[in-house]
Amino acid sequence: MTPATIAVYxxxxxxxxxxxxxxxxxxxxxxxxxxxxSGALFLFxxxxxxxxxxxxWDRNGYTILYKRFSKGAFALPSFTEADGKCIELSAQDFAQLLAGLPVEELASRRRLVH
Structure with missing residues (x-):
């Protein structure tokens, strides 16, 4: 869904x-x-x-994407305060999240930002 050139946080x-x-x-x-x-995609x-x-932000305004699961939840790894405030994801990780697939392996390859 996102080009590989867009940073995802x-x-x-x-x-x-x-x-x-x-x-x-x-x-x-x-x-x-x-x-x-900045042109990056920020996930909350x-x-x-x-x-x-x-x-x-796409040059002239903000866009919001909103997804709600009717059953279940996004399969995210557990985070602690030591992980910082956000992490950078690959476009592939973001696509996995949107598809509802587990991303437990994020813990081993994520890049901590703050």
Whole structure:
């Protein structure tokens, strides 16, 4: 779904997904310490990990992708505070997440950002 040239960042902690563009951009800036208008894709999960919002700036505005599983949850590895605030994922890992496939192997090859 995403070209390999787009950086994908996954926020480690849960986020209140009731917020839209400005709230997710503020979280990206203030919590993740990254630029939401960089062209990267920023992923946020709710506490139950059954919903995902992705924020992306595409030259002239933000786009939000919102996915909700009707049953089950995204299969993410467990994170601790030592993991930092976000990790960078490959486009393949992101596609796996959207498909609902387990990404436990992320723990061994992820790149910690903060």
């Amino acid at each position: 996954l926020a480690v902690g849960p986020v209140d997904l009731r917020g839209a563009f400005d709230r997710l951009a503020a979280i990206t800036r203030q919590v993740l310490c990254l630029d939401p208008a 999960f709710n506490k139950r990990r059954n919903r995902l919002k992705a924020l992306w």
